[in-house]
Amino acid sequence: MITVIGSINMDIVVETNLFPKQGETVLGESFHTVPGGKGANQAVAAARLGAHVHMVGALGNDAFGQVLRNLLKVESVKDQFVETTSTATGIANIILFEQDNRIIVVPGANHDVTKESIDAAREQIAKSELVIMQLEIPQETVEYALDMCQELGVKVLLNPAPAENFKEEWMDRVAYFTPNETECADIFKDDVENALERYPNRLIVTLGADGARYYDGEKHVIVKGFKTVPKDTTGAGDTFNGAFAYALTTGVGITEAVKFANIAASLSVEKFGAQGGMPKVEAVQARLKEAR
Ligand SMILES: Nc1ncnc2c1ncn2[C@@H]1O[C@H](COP(=O)(O)OP(=O)(O)OP(=O)(O)O)[C@@H](O)[C@H]1O
Numbered sequence: 001m002i003t004v005i006g007s008i009n010m011d012i013v014v015e016t017n018l019f020p021k022q023g024e025t026v027l028g029e030s031f032h033t034v035p036g037g038k039g040a041n042q043a044v045a046a047a048r049l050g051a052h053v054h055m056v057g058a059l060g061n062d063a064f065g066q067v068l069r070n071l072l073k074v075e076s077v078k079d080q081f082v083e084t085t086s087t088a089t090g091i092a093n094i095i096l097f098e099q100d101n102r103i104i105v106v107p108g109a110n111h112d113v114t115k116e117s118i119d120a121a122r123e124q125i126a127k128s129e130l131v132i133m134q135l136e137i138p139q140e141t142v143e144y145a146l147d148m149c150q151e152l153g154v155k156v157l158l159n160p161a162p163a164e165n166f167k168e169e170w171m172d173r174v175a176y177f178t179p180n181e182t183e184c185a186d187i188f189k190d191d192v193e194n195a196l197e198r199y200p201n202r203l204i205v206t207l208g209a210d211g212a213r214y215y216d217g218e219k220h221v222i223v224k225g226f227k228t229v230p231k232d233t234t235g236a237g238d239t240f241n242g243a244f245a246y247a248l249t250t251g252v253g254i255t256e257a258v259k260f261a262n263i264a265a266s267l268s269v270e271k272f273g274a275q276g277g278m279p280k281v282e283a284v285q286a287r288l289k290e291a292r
């Protein structure tokens, strides 16, 4: 059983060929809403593979909140510790303009995930094989949850995104730490090799299409990514984390778990949207065979 403590958002995507000036109105090309938030994404990634997942988070008392809660249920993510609060559901307003994007994130209800929310889920956390967290909820909540997990002897997988919300002093409470290369450099202010050697078998750095790497105490291990033609890499990191967590709970070692996560993430980049391409376990197993 896995517990994910983190964010749930609705991504609001507007595509436009004209960008409005202050006070101006323009007509856009398209609009759609896509479920997101790193917490929800990682919960869905693990659940789709077959993990038993509980989510701790918060939604607003609004239409997006209802839709997102329903989607969690559809994915068999248990939502009893997802509170409904009086703040609006978190959103990311994504404006696609000239092949690039401008994003405004309004955390909203995600900032209502407090120490009390963690206390409410204490029994659930105690029963978990692994707790997954990211950094899109308040820092003091993450810190409180890390302390609780340490007290209860529950392992934590921390995906430090966005990296600026991480405190290096937390490393002693983290079993697995999964930054991408940029986040790794931002956090440790050091070469990736040096950083990896400081945290053997705990720090796993994802390398995009190249896969991921870690240091096993004696040597550097690079687990190559699965070569594919990506359509949309949104959610690659979230799929990697959810799949890595799932694999660890099946009892495999780090190398096997990273291999599994690379394959799951390679499948996810072949489809649009963060959650759209997250695979079921059979698809990962089939590709694992192909890769051996
Ligand atoms: N083009 C790709 N082809 C195959 N696998 C990929 C590709 N891009 C990413 N992956 C897989 O996804 C994992 C995570 O990717 P990355 O290191 O880019 O993390 P990220 O920056 O957190 O991702 P994102 O923010 O795009 O979700 C990689 O370790 C790899 O397994």
Ligand SMILES: [K+]
Binding pocket: 232, 233, 234, 235, 236, 268, 269, 270, 271, 272, 273, 274, 275, 276, 277
């Ligand atoms: K995708």
